[in-house]
Every structure is written in structure tokens, then in C-alpha cells.
Amino acid sequence: MKKRQIVGVAIVFFLITLSLTLFSCGHSHEWGEWSVIEHATCISEGKWERICACGERDIKILQPVAHASNDWIVDKEATLKEPGQKHQVCSVCNQSFNQETIPSITVNSLPAITDTHKDPFRPRYELANCRNLKGKPVVVLIFIDDNESHWTKDEILTFTHKDVLVALNYLEKNASKWDVDLDFVIESYSTPVNNYEIKYEGIVNPDVLNGDATTNVLSHAAADIGSVTNWELYSYYKSIYPNDDIIFLNLLNKPGISYSIHSIMPGTYQFAEHCVIFADYLGEVYPDGACASTIAHEILHQFGAEDYYSSDSRKNLAIQKYPNDIMLWANDNIENNSIGDCTAFSVGWTDVVPEVCYNHRWWE
Ligand SMILES: [Zn+2]
Ligand SMILES: [Zn+2]
Numbered sequence: 001m002k003k004r005q006i007v008g009v010a011i012v013f014f015l016i017t018l019s020l021t022l023f024s025c026g027h028s029h030e031w032g033e034w035s036v037i038e039h040a041t042c043i044s045e046g047k048w049e050r051i052c053a054c055g056e057r058d059i060k061i062l063q064p065v066a067h068a069s070n071d072w073i074v075d076k077e078a079t080l081k082e083p084g085q086k087h088q089v090c091s092v093c094n095q096s097f098n099q100e101t102i103p104s105i106t107v108n109s110l111p112a113i114t115d116t117h118k119d120p121f122r123p124r125y126e127l128a129n130c131r132n133l134k135g136k137p138v139v140v141l142i143f144i145d146d147n148e149s150h151w152t153k154d155e156i157l158t159f160t161h162k163d164v165l166v167a168l169n170y171l172e173k174n175a176s177k178w179d180v181d182l183d184f185v186i187e188s189y190s191t192p193v194n195n196y197e198i199k200y201e202g203i204v205n206p207d208v209l210n211g212d213a214t215t216n217v218l219s220h221a222a223a224d225i226g227s228v229t230n231w232e233l234y235s236y237y238k239s240i241y242p243n244d245d246i247i248f249l250n251l252l253n254k255p256g257i258s259y260s261i262h263s264i265m266p267g268t269y270q271f272a273e274h275c276v277i278f279a280d281y282l283g284e285v286y287p288d289g290a291c292a293s294t295i296a297h298e299i300l301h302q303f304g305a306e307d308y309y310s311s312d313s314r315k316n317l318a319i320q321k322y323p324n325d326i327m328l329w330a331n332d333n334i335e336n337n338s339i340g341d342c343t344a345f346s347v348g349w350t351d352v353v354p355e356v357c358y359n360h361r362w363w364e
């Protein structure tokens with residue numbers, strides 16, 4: 001029914017047009033060629049005309065043409081968490097057009113790492129993802145709130161400058177003593193500073209020796225940043241930086257026993273090793289800067305360094321040979337710690353096997 005009405009209206013309109021043309025000047029016009037009066041542009045109509053010998057003009061209006069550009073201008077880069085925005089600018093009229101959303105980044109899972117390295121004197125060296133404490137390893141700071149602790153913006157800035165950066169500078173300075181170039185790249189996520197909502201729903205167990213040193217902390221943070229798994233977060237950084245050595249520091253503003261998860265199981269896995277750092281120790285509030293040695297200690301773990309207090313016999317040897325070594329104990333003032341030849345060897349700053357490694361008591 002509707003369709004028929006529309007056809008009827010169209011036919012009547014056509015007849016009116018035809019009769020106007022036929023009877024307006026009493027003869028059948030003989031039109032000349034079409035000529036351009038104005039070209040259509042992206043902001044104005046075009047106008048063409050043809051003329052009959054009788055002087056009658058027939059005008060044809062052309063709709064504006066599309067804006068022209070080959071290039072996109074990015075207003076906001078897409079991140080792992082949020083889509084971005086882009087638009088084009090017309091090269092003729094300079095108007096913006098084609099506002100479009102850039103989909104948020106997805107990361108294809110990297111192939112799992114296979115450990116093949118076996119060095120009897122440094123069994124944790126060159127395992128997992130962090131293998132070279134040299135060049136430009138990436139440090140990812142993730143300031144995490146949980147149900148019983150919170151970071152303020154000021155606390156984050158103070159902790160970053162007095163603890164984290166001091167620890168990183170300390171490691172860079174010590175690497176240079178072994179002629180190793182080390183220059184950390186730093187990324188940072190936090191709720192009040194750059195509006196990433198990093199919240200562990202629950203309470204992060206402060207006592208790793210008596211609790212769960214699991215992947216939970218980084219996995220929760222990864223979900224908040226926009227990754228599905230901690231491995232996807234690792235893959236993301238690996239796709240941005242030409243580097244496998246991504247150090248995740250999960251930072252909690254409460255007392256606890258800091259730890260480092262460094263995969264030592266040979267085999268194939270997709271697991272982002274990481275550190276969980278508590279700003280204070282159990283039952284002890286650190287002054288500003290006192291956590292720097294702990295941070296440096298845990299980063300060294302990521303690259304293969306081992307604790308010197310893991311057995312009494314090793315601890316006793318260490319007290320004699322490396323009394324201030326950062327793997328033996330972490331001083332409130334990091335400048336009172338040192339990095340001896342065994343620790344340097346364990347992270348690959350030197351390949352000279354230290355004397356202590358030939359002592360069977362070191363391994364008991
Ligand atoms: Zn005519
Ligand atoms: Zn235009």
C-alpha cells in the first residue's frame with residue numbers, strides 16, 4: 001500500500017516537470033555542451049550549465065565532494081586499558097573529519113620461554129624472563145592498594161624518589177664498577193598519580209614465609225591495568241621495548257616481608273616473574289629511603305642472585321667474606337651495603353667464578 005502511493009506521487013511530479021519544460025518557451029530546446037561554472041569542492045556545491053540557442057539556460061547543481069586526506073592524526077594513543085581517538089584533516093579545507101576510535105591494544109601471547117641454561121656455579125642465572133642485568137631493563141612500578149593499605153600521591157612520589165630511584169641508581173653505579181652499562185627504563189602505575197585503579201580486593205599476605213607467595217598479586221594488578229594475565233602484561237612490555245628483561249615491582253604501603261619470585265623450574269612456562277615489596281618491615285616502620293636496599297636485593301634475585309642466609313654454613317662463610325653484601329642483609333642505608341664478586345657473578349656482571357664457589361660449605 002505504501003509503496004504504491006510513493007510511485008503515484010513520483011509519476012505526477014514527472015508529468016509536471018515535463019509540461020513545464022515543453023511549454024515554457026514554445027519549442028523543444030536544443031542544448032549545447034555542459035560547461036563548468038563552478039567546480040564542486042568539499043565545502044561548496046558545483047554548478048554546470050548548458051545553453052539553448054534561444055538563450056534558455058539549464059543549470060545542474062553538483063553536491064560537494066568528499067574531504068581529502070591520506071593521513072590520520074592521533075588525538076589519544078590506545079593503551080592496554082582504553083581505546084584511543086584519531087581523526088583526519090582535509091588537505092583542501094583544513095576541516096577535521098572521520099573522527100574514529102582506535103581499539104585498545106591486545107597482545108598476542110608470546111611463546112613460552114624454555115630454560116636450557118645450566119651453570120653449576122650460578123644455578124639461577126639466565127633463567128626465566130630476566131636474564132641480563134645490563135643495557136636497558138624495564139622496571140614497572142605498580143603501586144597497589146589493598147583492603148588494609150593505601151598509597152597517597154605524596155607517599156608514592158616520596159617512595160619513588162627516596163627508595164626506588166635510590167635502589168636503581170645504586171645498581172647502575174655498581175654495574176659500572178664491573179664495566180657493565182646499566183640504565184633502567186621506568187614505567188609507573190598508580191591510582192592517585194595516573195588514575196590506574198590498582199586495588200587488590202582482599203589483603204595481601206604480609207608474611208610470605210607463612211603464607212601465599214603466589215602469582216596473585218601481579219595477576220590482580222595486571223587485570224586492573226587491562227591485561228588478562230600477568231603473562232599478557234609481560235608480553236605487552238616486551239612488544240613495546242626491545243627487551244626481555246621486564247622487572248615488575250608490586251609495591252604495598254604496609255609492613256611485610258618482601259619477596260621475589262624467580263622461576264627456577266626448568267621447562268616451558270608462561271609466567272611473569274616479579275617482586276612484591278612492602279614499604280615497611282614486619283613490626284618496624286622504615287624511615288624514608290630504608291627500603292632501597294630491599295628493592296635492590298629483590299631485583300638482584302630476579303637476575304639470579306641467591307640469599308646468603310639460606311643455610312648456616314653459607315651464612316657463616318658470607319659473614320667472613322662478604323660482611324656487607326646486599327644478599328646477606330639489607331641495610332637501612334643502602335650505601336652501607338656492597339655488591340661482592342659472588343653476587344656480581346650470579347647476575348652475569350662477570351664470568352670469573354669467585355673463589356667462594358669452589359668451597360663445598362657454600363653449597364651446604
Ligand atoms: Zn530553447
Ligand atoms: Zn575539505
Ligand SMILES: [Zn+2]
Binds near residue numbers: 307
Ligand atoms: Zn632475598
